[in-house]
Amino acid sequence: GAVVSQHPSWVICKSGTSVKIECRSLDFQATTMFWYRQFPKQSLMLMATSNEGSKATYEQGVEKDKFLINHASLTLSTLTVTSAHPEDSSFYICSAPLSGRASYEQYFGPGTRLTVT
Amino acid sequence: AQSVTQPDIHITVSEGASLELRCNYSYGATPYLFWYVQSPGQGLQLLLKYFSGDTLVQGIKGFEAEFKRSQSSFNLRKPSVHWSDAAEYFCAVGVPGGFKTIFGAGTRLFVKA
Numbered sequence: 001g002a003v004v005s006q007h008p009s010w011v012i013c014k015s016g017t018s019v020k021i022e023c024r025s026l027d028f029q030a031t032t033m034f035w036y037r038q039f040p041k042q043s044l045m046l047m048a049t050s051n052e053g054s055k056a057t058y059e060q061g062v063e064k065d066k067f068l069i070n071h072a073s074l075t076l077s078t079l080t081v082t083s084a085h086p087e088d089s090s091f092y093i094c095s096a097p098l099s100g101r102a103s104y105e106q107y108f109g110p111g112t113r114l115t116v117t
Numbered sequence: 118a119q120s121v122t123q124p125d126i127h128i129t130v131s132e133g134a135s136l137e138l139r140c141n142y143s144y145g146a147t148p149y150l151f152w153y154v155q156s157p158g159q160g161l162q163l164l165l166k167y168f169s170g171d172t173l174v175q176g177i178k179g180f181e182a183e184f185k186r187s188q189s190s191f192n193l194r195k196p197s198v199h200w201s202d203a204a205e206y207f208c209a210v211g212v213p214g215g216f217k218t219i220f221g222a223g224t225r226l227f228v229k230a
Binding site: 107 | 151225
């Protein structure tokens with residue numbers, strides 16, 4: 001089956017610094033990837049849609065300048081949390097649909113736990 | 118707007134007992150429906166999906182779900198629960214046109230010996 005990886009799996013950073021999270025589709029090409037945020041014991045909230053070769057589409061209420069998304073290739077999307085603050089601490093998950101399939105089925109990465117101190 | 122409701126925040130069942138997790142959706146047309154499972158600190162794994170056709174869908178790990186249009190429901194079932202099934206379960210609706218997925222709040226399953 002399709003595999004999506006994320007790196008790092010967990011990261012601790014100091015307040016004010018920036019953190020980059022990578023999302024890779026390992027055995028398929030993904031023109032679209034999605035970034036979700038999940039607070040403890042809560043559901044996934046879609047943050048943005050990452051589009052290869054073009055700007056990301058952000059959901060309402062998500063700060064574009066704070067959560068920078070780059071989708072430079074068909075297998076890699078990155079999420080950079082800029083000037084991180086403790087309230088940005090969360091579990092970040094990416095997903096990707098299989099290219100060419102209008103099935104809306106998503107393949108999820110294992111997630112990245114971010115802790116900002 | 119599309120929405121997904123999972124009315125049970127958590128459910129506890131005994132190992133070997135049957136399980137049913139409820140899911141109701143709000144959508145103007147025939148939806149694409151999914152059930153995902155998430156183990157602690159992990160990403161989501163697809164259990165099963167419904168797009169069209171037979172309303173009883175079989176998935177992995179012995180799970181099944183039934184689409185009932187009249188009730189706007191897509192409940193997940195398993196005849197005999199194993200301790201390894203303890204996890205968070207999410208029902209989701211696929212949004213046409215943009216590949217977006219709307220998730221329910223999740224139901225945490227506890228399995229007691």
